[in-house]
Amino acid sequence: MTDAPTAPPPTNPASAAPGDPLVVLKGVNKHFGSLHVLRDIDLTVARNEVVVLIGPSGSGKSTLCRTVNRLESIETGSITLDGEPLPAEGRALARLRAEVGMVFQSFNLFSHKTVLDNITLAPTKVRKLGRAEAERRARELLGRVGLTEHAHKFPAQLSGGQQQRVAIARSLAMDPKVMLFDEPTSALDPEMINEVLEVMRSLAADGMTMIVVTHEMGFARSAANRVVFMADGQIVEARPPAEFFASPESDRARDFLSKILHH
Amino acid sequence: MNVLTENWDTYWEGFLGTVKLTAVSAVLALLLGVFVAACRVSPVKPMRVFGGVWVNILRNTPLTLLFFAVVLGLPRFGVVLPFFTFAVLALGCYTSAFVCEAVRAGINTVPTGQGEAARSLGMTFGQTLGLIVLPQAFRSVIPPLGSTMIALAKNSAIAGAFSVVELLGTYRTLSELGFNIVWTFVWIAVGYLIITLSISLVFGLMEKHWEVAR
Incomplete structure (x- = not known):
């Protein structure tokens, strides 16, 4: 050093x-x-x-x-x-x-899915990533936006600011250009x-x-x-x-x- | 009063016929109805046109006419099936038009942003509909679907006129045997009530079960 x-x-x-x-x-x-x-x-x-x-x-x-x-x-x-x-x-x-990642004014988190599922859904269904790998990435991204402990909540249980940060993490999970x-x-x-x-x-x-x-x-x-x-x-x-x-x-x-x- | 006890087998056979006809037609109507609803909200124009034509023809034609078309029309094209199958086709297709419209109304209750978010993530039309929109539409579709299924159970009585064994048709046998016509119909009505109230109950439970799904 x-x-x-x-x-x-x-x-x-x-x-x-x-x-x-x-x-x-x-x-x-x-x-x-x-x-x-x-x-x-x-x-x-x-x-x-x-x-x-x-x-x-x-x-x-x-x-x-x-x-x-x-x-x-x-x-x-x-x-x-x-x-x-x-x-x-x-x-x-x-x-x-x-x-192409997109973040909306009204967040548009999938209201029937948990925070973690919101983030892992597209990587598993669109990119065909394995469940474990997708979850590992999702938790990493949640850490990055400072929401690690909210992984299992539903969107309605979060504040607006938290929801928008989850929405950003959801977009980032696809590694957009x-x-x-x-x-x-x-x-x-x-x-x-x-x-x-x-x-x-x-x-x-x-x-x-x-x-x-x-x-x-x-x-x-x-x-x-x-x-x-x-x-x-x-x-x-x-x-x-x-x-x-x-x-x-x-x-x-x-x-x-x-x-x-x-x- | 003894109309029921002395003709238990006839009633039971008719009751089972109605239950079977309703159940099989309901499965066909639900599958077909969801498919046609998907067509109607599809980005592909020919699919939307097909969905629109399907709903408008079937929903605006008397069911009895549809039965005639199926039972008398299809054999002309060499399609010869048991009467039960013909009845299921007529009832299922007719009811699918109503199922489609109930499902489409449900789809419209889901905020457009949900679909936009799904599409932005690269999901196809099918994934967007199946994973995001329909699961959220489901709850609001339960009550109208319940009504549609009850209507289906009652509409199945028309099949009796086309040589299918079902509950309402039992009155002919019983009145020929000279039983009291009023009591004959009372017990038929009780049979229908058992079926329709059961459907209400099932849909009521479903509504309760998915009440807090968010």
């Missing part, structure tokens, strides 16, 4: 330097009835990159997030994941979804937001590729490589958080920031 026990902290814990393009959206358009929710979206997310989507409600950021694993279909344009275009409905799509977060803290009581953000920060620091829709500007500042500001279905600005928050270029972004940062 010659090294000093404390390594110098990295300057930006979020950036394990972004690599090659992992998620690529080109010319994506989508309507809900007569509402044009996504207008010519071009966005490339690099491996290990953390992209935070912000914008006023109704700007299309959640919809954009959900198109990446095709929970929302698109009308024109293309989406590729690690060079492969998203398949249409069917087994190929299921295989691809297994590579990229994680999507659709407003992961919006349904939480204020005192529970940080425990979830902490887990997300540590994921980012470990180099997980993440697309995060959130209203937590603190998280965007500290963990994002890039902030993407959306309004009316369009990407208005996409810049590093320090630049974006210090001097937003567009009026829409300035207006949005003035509304949410002044209290």
Whole structure:
């Protein structure tokens, strides 16, 4: 043991330097009835990159997030994941979804299954992992999100923050290439937001590729490589958080920031 | 009063016939009904169309007409089966339409997020339905399924008109033998009550058993 026990902290814990393009959206358009929710979206997310989507409600950021694993279909344009275009409905799509983690605003834990079963279900049924191995992995992940002792509870017996951390562990159990977060803290009581953000920060620091829709500007500042500001279905600005928050270029972004940062 | 004691064998045979017809048709109706419900919520359009057509034709046709179609129609295509099998086919298919709609209503009570989470984890349509949605829909489907099964038990009486031995049909034998018609029917009604109340009881117990499954 010659090294000093404390390594110098990295300057930006979020950036394990972004690599090659992992998620690529080109010319994506989508309507809900007569509402044009996504207008010519071009966005490339690099491996290990953390992209935070912000914008006023109704700007299309959640919809954009959900198109990446095709929970929302698109009308024109293309989406590729690690060079492969998203398949249409069917087994190929299921295989691809297994590579994309998704965390929802309302947690969506399987309410008829215990915490442990929530985490082991997809690895055993989709990846055909053995029961013992899946459970070992699940307990490891539960440890990582700080919920080891809750393995045998049902979701309804946990607080919102705990449920969301289980949901993150459930996604991680599939070893996803990229994680999507659709407003992961919006349904939480204020005192529970940080425990979830902490887990997300540590994921980012470990180099997980993440697309995060959130209203937590603190998280965007500290963990994002890039902030993407959306309004009316369009990407208005996409810049590093320090630049974006210090001097937003567009009026829409300035207006949005003035509304949410002044209290 | 002695209608029952003097014709115990006739009643018993009819009673067993109704029980057997109900039970076998119920199994067919439940399996078929769940399958058709799966079709109706499937992402594949031809499956949804098939499910919709199946339900709308069977649910909107008088059961007696369906019996005629099966008993007189199928033999024309060379399908000759015992009358009991014909009756099970008619009753089972007819009831499957109602089972399907009860199951589909149950599926709709499960929040869409449950299915989205399952699909996001890479589960196929079948896994999502079988492992996540149907187990959660199950509880809310029990009461309407109970009603459907009771209706099935009573509908089985129509089979009596198509040469199947069942409870209601026993009145013909008994009235020919000159027994009091009122008492004949009273005991037939008691027989049906035994069957239908048993079904109620079973479904009531199931409802209680799965009450706190979360």
